[in-house]
Amino acid sequence: MGREGMRAGDSDRQRVADQLKSALDEGRLDLNEYDERVQRAYGARTYADLDGLLDDLPGTVPPRQSQMQPHIPAQHPAAVPVGKAERGHSGRHTFQSALTAFLICTLIWAVTSFTSGHAQYFWPAWVLIPVIITGVGAFTERGRRGR
Incomplete structure (x- = not known):
């Protein structure tokens, strides 16, 4: 052809x-x-x-x-070998980013609740889900690295 x-x-x-x-x-x-x-x-x-x-x-x-x-073709990030130092940093960095987003959302919730005069529905709890998931991932990665 x-x-x-x-x-x-x-x-x-x-x-x-x-x-x-x-x-x-x-x-x-x-x-x-x-x-x-x-x-x-x-x-x-x-x-x-x-x-x-x-x-x-x-x-x-x-x-x-x-x-x-x-x-x-682009390689999938999981297929690229990563050094030990980079693995732990990546999980910690993701966890810190998710935690920062949760804290910012909680601050916004607190300000809006305070200005309205009563506690609003705590919607930042939905943002807490990725924090927990990335925290567990970072924790288990740290445990694997220690072995």
Whole structure:
């Protein structure tokens, strides 16, 4: 299968749309032609569908003449090996962030309860759930590290 038959990705379609927008801003395309080409670009399934949308515009590289770059999949954070020092710090940092959010929400609740003259429903308790979860995770991680 040649390049023309290969599926175009979102980034390929967006790159062509960006180049068309530049051509519109420069006055090289009128609004109707820009709209028609952008619709074709976003509707493109293959590189062949993108061909011809930029051919008559100066300073653009048509998709079929551009160099293909291999896709490098992002690694999931759990798959990346982490040193022992970083593991504990990450769990502590997450716990501290969640605890800070809980304390800020509790402060907001206290101010609104005080200004209204009576205690409001303690909604920060819902924010406490992630604090407990991250605290347990940080605690168990510290226990594993100690072994």
